[in-house]
Amino acid sequence: MNMRISRLLVMIAVGIFLLGIPYFVTSPYVMHIIIFSGIYIIFALSYDIVVGYLGMLSLAHPAFYGVGGYTSVLLVMKLDVPYIIALPIAGILALIVALIVGFPALRLSYHSFAIVTLAFTLIMRAVWINWVSLTNGPMGIPGVPRPTIDIPFLGAIHIETLTDYYYFILILVIITCLFIYLMIHSRVGRALLSIRENEVLAETLGVNAFKYRMIAFAIGAFFAGLAGSFTAHYITFMGPEFTDFYYITMLLIMVILGGSGTIHGVIIGAIAFTFIPEYLRITPEFRDVIYGFVLLTTIIFMPGGIGGKINEILYRRRVRTG
């Protein structure tokens, strides 16, 4: 069969499967985990732009997630901004914060960049915990309203049930995947890969490394902000624990085990590590010990991750069949 037709058929089948999930998944609990997988796919893919494609170890990602979450929650609750406007603003504010942080941080050496971004996360966390009048401190903000999307002439769509949320996050995931896919296969993506592989050579070819780093760092932050905003309005709560160090570990495992620099691998990693902890019913400390081992063994034995392995197998097959 023709390659292109078979690929199209696979995509249609996947599409039907994704649209049909709310009809054959009856358990609300499983549905909840599926929605969270969607959130983590966006979160991990946006992180992979920085870690995988840019090749910089940023530890500021949970901070952008928090910026997005707090922004949209405060806009909706304190200023009565409609959610459909608050959501992009959450992403854009995270993007602006990333530009401010990136401007000094992206000029540093790789190692300093990792530490400075981590320091940024800790500073943001301290602000959210201590600025009680705005963020309600460590207690967090409860009772975040569920999203309502006003569409002119058609009336308002209230997003209330799990099925509604599922379709909403599905749309966001598809937008994110498409955006990242197109970005990687554009001039920007090629520039990023050239900088990752050999910065000096890229610069001599006229690629402005600093500019493209800023672009990638900011875009990653934008999608992290969207994920943060969606999460807050889905669980109807926003608090500083979303910026916990645990999330950095989790993201790293999703991206590294999934395969940094691959879209399908990161999606697999994100889904796997949303489901596994839910069914691994042990104390959080024990779970974290296991996570540590997973991270360690992946790095030592399979640094390309699952996505890297899949690419390797596909490549070998292609070579064999000619």
Added chain:
Amino acid sequence: MEMFFQLLVNGIAFGSIYAMVAVGLTIVFGILEVVNFAQGEFYMLAAYVTFLVYLVQLPYPLAIAIAVATMIVIGLIVERFAIRPLIGRAWQLPILSTLGISIIMQNGAIVLWTPNPRTIIIDIANLNIHIFGVVIVFQKLMIVFFALALFIGLHYFIQKTKTGKAMRAVSQNKEACRIIGIDVPRISSITFALGAGLSGFGGALVAPVMAIHPVMGILLVLKCFAAVIMGGFGNIKGTIYSAFILAIVESFAVAYVSLQYKDVFAFLVMIIILLFRPAGLFGKKVGI
């Protein structure tokens, strides 16, 4: 004025601890080019070992020796299994593997010893000494004294001994070291064990004056990273000065600015300095 000197003395005492842990980080970075996220956990584990030895009622100096020796052994094991296989591969892999080790140790400590803080009570350590109206706890004097002795010893070790010279050579050019017959893996083991031992010494020294708990190393190691970056990665002297600067700034900022934002000042100082000097206060190039 007494307040001023009191804060200065406290800053110097904490600076000695920061400096000990930070020097361990900086030599490991300078020689192996590895950012060791598990450094804070060596500090934490050493404090726990001190606590455990104290429970069986052995004298405190022996507890320090056992704690440091244990950390050196653990450092050797970690280096062998989590660092050496990654040398020469992508730069972020060792960071991630030490991060993995740090997570394992931290949560392992919670599983083993519960998150509840522990304390060691040693009478002489908590003795208050009054000098011109400034009150100093005896243990803090000991910390400063040991830190200074350690830095002098380390300086001598790195500048004068054959191993120290080999370490400096490895930090400059690994290929050339292999050619002239320096055992690079051995130097790598020694360096990592030295880093772990320094951090362990710090942990054993603070055990009588601070609460011992599984996450005591996290913020410390991050502030030490701030000191390492400010000092210029791999620059031992710069790191020591920066550690003292950070600790003293922190001590004054807590008293005069804000207690809530206590843990933020070190990072703010680091970021402000990096804005103007991206290579750090004392940094030129990597190398010790």
